[in-house]
Amino acid sequence: xxxxxxxxxxxxxxxxxxxxxxxxxxxxxxxxxxxxxxxxxxxxxxxxxxxxxxxxxxxxxxxxxxxxxxxxxxxxxxxxxxxxxxxxxxxxxxxxxxxxxxxxxxxxxxxxxxxxxxxxxxxxxxxxxxxxxxxxxxxxxxxxxxxxxxxxxxxxxxxxxxxxxxxxxxxxxxxxxxxxxxxxxxxxxxxxxxxxxxxxxxxxxxxxxxxxxxxxxxxxxxxxxxxxxxxxxxxxxxxxxxxxxxxxxxxxxxxxxxxxxxxxxxxxxxxxxxxxxxxxxxxxxxxxxxxxx
Amino acid sequence: xxxxxxxxxxxxxxxxxxxxxxxxxxxxxxxxxxxxxxxxxxxxxxxxxxxxxxxxxxxxxxxxxxxxxxxxxxxxxxxxxxxxxxxxxxxxxxxxxxxxxxxxxxxxxxxxxxxxxxxxxxxxxxxxxxxxxxxxxxxxxxxxxxxxxxxxxxxxxxxxxxxxxxxxxxxxxxxxxxxxxxxxxxxxxxxxxxxxxxxxxxxxxxxxxxxxxxxxxxxxxxxxxxxxxxxxxxxxxxxxxxxxxxxxxxxxxxxxxxxxxxxxxxxxxxxxxxxxxxxxxxxxxxxxx
Numbered sequence: 001x002x003x004x005x006x007x008x009x010x011x012x013x014x015x016x017x018x019x020x021x022x023x024x025x026x027x028x029x030x031x032x033x034x035x036x037x038x039x040x041x042x043x044x045x046x047x048x049x050x051x052x053x054x055x056x057x058x059x060x061x062x063x064x065x066x067x068x069x070x071x072x073x074x075x076x077x078x079x080x081x082x083x084x085x086x087x088x089x090x091x092x093x094x095x096x097x098x099x100x101x102x103x104x105x106x107x108x109x110x111x112x113x114x115x116x117x118x119x120x121x122x123x124x125x126x127x128x129x130x131x132x133x134x135x136x137x138x139x140x141x142x143x144x145x146x147x148x149x150x151x152x153x154x155x156x157x158x159x160x161x162x163x164x165x166x167x168x169x170x171x172x173x174x175x176x177x178x179x180x181x182x183x184x185x186x187x188x189x190x191x192x193x194x195x196x197x198x199x200x201x202x203x204x205x206x207x208x209x210x211x212x213x214x215x216x217x218x219x220x221x222x223x224x225x226x227x228x229x230x231x232x233x234x235x236x237x238x239x240x241x242x243x244x245x246x247x248x249x250x251x252x253x254x255x256x257x258x259x260x261x262x263x264x265x266x267x268x269x270x271x272x273x274x275x276x277x278x279x280x281x282x283x284x285x286x287x288x289x290x291x292x293x
Numbered sequence: 294x295x296x297x298x299x300x301x302x303x304x305x306x307x308x309x310x311x312x313x314x315x316x317x318x319x320x321x322x323x324x325x326x327x328x329x330x331x332x333x334x335x336x337x338x339x340x341x342x343x344x345x346x347x348x349x350x351x352x353x354x355x356x357x358x359x360x361x362x363x364x365x366x367x368x369x370x371x372x373x374x375x376x377x378x379x380x381x382x383x384x385x386x387x388x389x390x391x392x393x394x395x396x397x398x399x400x401x402x403x404x405x406x407x408x409x410x411x412x413x414x415x416x417x418x419x420x421x422x423x424x425x426x427x428x429x430x431x432x433x434x435x436x437x438x439x440x441x442x443x444x445x446x447x448x449x450x451x452x453x454x455x456x457x458x459x460x461x462x463x464x465x466x467x468x469x470x471x472x473x474x475x476x477x478x479x480x481x482x483x484x485x486x487x488x489x490x491x492x493x494x495x496x497x498x499x500x501x502x503x504x505x506x507x508x509x510x511x512x513x514x515x516x517x518x519x520x521x522x523x524x525x526x527x528x529x530x531x532x533x534x535x536x537x538x539x540x541x542x543x544x545x546x547x548x549x550x551x552x553x554x555x556x557x558x559x560x561x562x563x564x565x566x567x568x569x570x571x572x573x574x575x576x577x578x579x580x581x582x
Contacts, residue, residue, distance in 0.1 A: 031395045034398075037403075041405075045406070045417055060425045101307070102311060105305065106305045108304050109304055113301060121305075128312060131316060134543075135518065135562040135563045136319040137559075139326060141546070162314070225412045263417075266413065
């Protein structure tokens with residue numbers, strides 16, 4: 001590692017190293033190390049991909065004897081795949097919509113008014129982002145039993161929205177802070193109310209940020225297993241995360257190829273959504289709320 | 294002046310209600326229920342009795358609870374503090390030195406494990422560590438022994454699986470932090486003859502120590518709450534050998550129907566979470582000063 005490091009000092013940044021990378025052109029060892037790590041991260045996914053195309057897939061990872069789409073065809077039935085995916089879509093889109101609306105309303109006064117109330121509220125909300133959600137599932141189950149809300153999709157949406165809200169409020173307020181107040185003032189002079197100015201001036205200007213929050217919450221809800229697992233009981237309402245688990249049971253007589261095919265079909269939408277957001281807003285988007293404070 | 298006062302904070306109300314009813318409410322209910330003998334079904338579900346500290350006494354006497362607490366510490370320390378944190382930092386540092394194509398390739402692979410729905414990641418990890426899974430096939434190919442990971446080494450398997458699943462977060466935090474370091478600083482050190490390791494130890498790490506602390510707090514909190522990965526891979530077994538606190542709380546409350554005892558376990562988890570949450574917020578406030 002040290003020899004190429006010294007050599008590179010003689011020829012500082014040859015341009016190809018790119019901007020922001022101070023003078024090292026010693027990519028060799030770093031490249032090798034990264035490729036090895038990359039392989040380690042890809043290996044656990046290998047089984048998923050290979051098994052999905054293998055008619056006789058089992059636990060072991062192997063190149064399928066004959067590539068087949070039978071597994072995909074077998075799971076693409078309304079009861080097995082489409083209904084659960086539709087439920088996932090309802091839950092995730094519902095959660096993201098409720099979260100976004102509540103977060104925008106909450107962020108407006110927090111961003112636009114100065115008050116002693118703001119800072120303690122924002123820190124209390126931040127504490128909410130730290131809450132280990134799995135720890136409150138037992139009491140939440142108790143709450144849902146008392147209010148007779150078990151197995152209710154709308155109630156599950158409201159709970160998932162509440163868990164997503166703390167992070168969403170922080171992100172939304174940061175995006176709203178970036179829109180100058182002076183732009184709204186013109187609208188007020190013309191007699192627009194604050195809410196009208198919010199709708200016609202502020203929201204359109206922060207629509208990219210709102211998209212990030214929506215997709216971020218959507219991805220989290222789509223992948224959530226534990227919450228619907230505890231709160232939704234009837235098969236007809238379960239999202240894909242739960243139906244895949246109950247259908248394939250726990251490692252009993254499992255059709256591994258179909259399990260893999262189902263997993264891939266269920267994962268694709270969020271992988272695509274993430275790719276869109278990461279491209280648009282930089283891959284550190286998810287952190288803009290919490291880490292930067 | 295007319296619209297001053299509480300009225301202009303009216304829009305906060307929907308969010309506030311959601312947070313109070315679905316987050317703050319259950320937290321307080323958890324602490325309260327942990328002092329009762331509330332059951333999932335039967336007489337104790339309808340008319341729970343106040344039992345004082347009985348559940349907590351049971352926690353201390355129950356051999357599974359200290360085991361579970363220890364396993365949780367092991368899980369968090371091994372997979373988050375050591376695994377995700379160090380690997381994330383190493384990846385971020387290496388990615389600045391590698392060719393752009395290589396660094397975006399590894400970035401995609403690491404992030405993919407993170408973006409995948411947790412149940413899918415858990416299935417993949419289960420297949421990877423199973424008796425005749427990918428890992429043992431590789432070890433066999435190298436002529437090494439192939440243990441039954443999920444049976445003989447369940448904690449090692451879930452720790453490694455969680456490193457695989459969660460490292461992306463630390464990597465992204467550290468990439469952002471390293472990008473914020475002015476180029477001149479590294480260049481000046483290089484002029485003064487500092488080698489790569491020296492620059493890392495005396496310049497880079499001290500400059501990003503705020504991010505390191507924040508990251509440690511956040512991944513500790515995230516890892517503390519991991520349920521699905523462990524549940525799918527080992528279900529806490531064999532014989533409680535991988536029963537972390539979330540798994541224990543779930544089992545006591547839902548499998549054995551003892552909500553009171555389950556919430557006592559959950560309350561301990563909440564308290565640990567609160568300690569780290571408060572620590573995280575203090576760090577952020579200090580960072581602002």
